[in-house]
Amino acid sequence: MNIYITYIVLGLLLPLVALLYDGIERKMTARIQGRVGPPITQSWLDFVKLLTKKVKLPEDTNMLMLFSGLVLMFAGAFIPLIMVFMRKGDLILLMYLMVGGTLGILLTGLAFRSPYSRVGVSREMQMAFAYEISFIFAIVITIMVTGCRTLEACSASSIPLIKWPLLLIPFILFLFVAPAKVGVVPVDIGEAESEIAEGPFVEIGGRYLAIAKLSKSMKMLALMQLITLLYLLPAGVTGVWYWIASFVIDGVLVFFTISVVRNAASRIKIDQAVKFYATVPLAIGIIGLVIVYLMRGWGM
Amino acid sequence: MVEWLKLVDKARSRSIWMLMYCTGCGAMELPPAMTSRFDMERFGIMPMATPRQADVILVTGYVTKKTLKRIIYAYEQMPAPKWVVSHGSCPINGGVYWDSHATVNRLDLFLPVDLYVAGCMPRAEANMKMFTELMDMIAKGEARGWEEYVKNRDYYKENQRKLFGYDLVFTDGRSAL
Numbered sequence: 001m002n003i004y005i006t007y008i009v010l011g012l013l014l015p016l017v018a019l020l021y022d023g024i025e026r027k028m029t030a031r032i033q034g035r036v037g038p039p040i041t042q043s044w045l046d047f048v049k050l051l052t053k054k055v056k057l058p059e060d061t062n063m064l065m066l067f068s069g070l071v072l073m074f075a076g077a078f079i080p081l082i083m084v085f086m087r088k089g090d091l092i093l094l095m096y097l098m099v100g101g102t103l104g105i106l107l108t109g110l111a112f113r114s115p116y117s118r119v120g121v122s123r124e125m126q127m128a129f130a131y132e133i134s135f136i137f138a139i140v141i142t143i144m145v146t147g148c149r150t151l152e153a154c155s156a157s158s159i160p161l162i163k164w165p166l167l168l169i170p171f172i173l174f175l176f177v178a179p180a181k182v183g184v185v186p187v188d189i190g191e192a193e194s195e196i197a198e199g200p201f202v203e204i205g206g207r208y209l210a211i212a213k214l215s216k217s218m219k220m221l222a223l224m225q226l227i228t229l230l231y232l233l234p235a236g237v238t239g240v241w242y243w244i245a246s247f248v249i250d251g252v253l254v255f256f257t258i259s260v261v262r263n264a265a266s267r268i269k270i271d272q273a274v275k276f277y278a279t280v281p282l283a284i285g286i287i288g289l290v291i292v293y294l295m296r297g298w299g300m
Numbered sequence: 301m302v303e304w305l306k307l308v309d310k311a312r313s314r315s316i317w318m319l320m321y322c323t324g325c326g327a328m329e330l331p332p333a334m335t336s337r338f339d340m341e342r343f344g345i346m347p348m349a350t351p352r353q354a355d356v357i358l359v360t361g362y363v364t365k366k367t368l369k370r371i372i373y374a375y376e377q378m379p380a381p382k383w384v385v386s387h388g389s390c391p392i393n394g395g396v397y398w399d400s401h402a403t404v405n406r407l408d409l410f411l412p413v414d415l416y417v418a419g420c421m422p423r424a425e426a427n428m429k430m431f432t433e434l435m436d437m438i439a440k441g442e443a444r445g446w447e448e449y450v451k452n453r454d455y456y457k458e459n460q461r462k463l464f465g466y467d468l469v470f471t472d473g474r475s476a477l
């Protein structure tokens with residue numbers, strides 16, 4: 001009984017926390033650019049405003065596609081978020097769910113006939129092919145090194161990165177993949193506002209956009225917490241300290257993988273991005289997999 | 301219920317997404333308002349790329365017959381509640397182009413304008429005043445241009461028909477507003 005109440009409370013609170021992290025990220029970006037920046041509650045206000053707007057869609061919208069896309073997008077962010085914060089669940093399932101979230105974006109874009117959304121979908125798909133492989137490599141290498149397939153089993157008495165130094169390979173892969181997966185500036189080519197007007201989201205507004213934005217921030221928080229759990233946080237930390245440590249480390253990760261990257265680079269072209277993701281992270285992934293495979297033979 | 305509506309108005313006033321329809325020279329003064337000197341994001345005001353996600357359409361500068369058509373299309377695509385801000389003297393009374401054959405002198409004949417900013421061009425300080433004024437109006441629930449547009453639809457449509465010579469056709473049929 002108790003566990004259900006925990007899940008319900010978490011399910012209500014964690015999306016709000018995710019929106020708060022979005023606000024914190026915007027504040028940090030603004031500070032880096034020398035601006036005052038919006039209040040950290042800005043994303044909540046945006047969410048309320050979007051929820052209370054009237055719905056207006058083009059007449060020839062494919063509603064089935066739109067709804068399935070939004071549901072996939074939401075589920076692909078919400079369930080992983082609960083899983084990683086409860087430290088329960090299967091890593092492979094988590095991987096599938098997070099890839100499913102990307103699929104949701106594609107379906108949403110395909111519901112409209114606007115050429116912008118079609119271009120956005122095509123770019124998003126190319127990007128997904130480029131970076132999701134590295135993401136999968138990262139998870140597989142982690143499983144091979146630590147030997148645990150579920151989140152609760154990955155319990156090291158000390159910091160995982162120190163106990164298993166080989167985890168540095170997937171950790172670096174995650175750092176490469178994080179900006180692309182969250183969709184921030186150097187690699188948010190599918191949603192480029194200034195070029196193709198938000199890409200797949202060009203025709204959605206109001207509460208549909210609210211769900212899309214919420215999913216995006218939940219995905220960001222879930223990814224950060226996944227990195228924290230797998231590589232940075234000792235399993236011995238429980239109770240209140242677990243929550244405090246998680247949220248602090250998540251904030252630091254958001255700063256380094258999202259804000260800094262976003263302000264240090266301008267948006268690159270789709271072929272540059274695909275070329276980058278198909279060479280550097282992929283090479284690291286393949287070489288890392290070979291190294292881990294050989295080392296395992298020697299009992300490491 | 302009323303309290304809740306007030307809260308919603310508050311949220312709306314603190315999160316204004318603008319579709320910047322930069323037709324004329326007045327757009328030049330918007331970049332300072334966006335960047336670190338004046339920083340409009342501290343009020344939650346952001347530029348948006350598509351009318352579906354925008355709350356405010358900002359018409360900066362002179363309006364010709366051709367651009368007016370696009371402005372009306374963009375305005376009708378925006379979901380309510382939505383606001384129109386006319387920026388600079390040109391959309392108010394024609395400005396320096398008052399006797400041109402190509403420009404439309406008064407924007408408010410064709411769209412319900414909520415706020416006017418005079419000046420040629422309005423400086424960045426005037427822009428900040430415009431933003432705060434607009435926020436106040438929205439928070440108090442005074443800016444209700446989109447309801448005017450529905451109520452006086454015949455009037456606006458008649459004016460548009462007189463100017464273009466035909467009805468603008470919209471395929472946007474899912475909602476009445």
Ligand code: SF4
Pocket residue numbers: 324325326360361362387388389390391395396419420421422
């Ligand atoms: S009001 Fe002045 S600055 Fe603005 S568009 Fe007209 S002429 Fe240009």
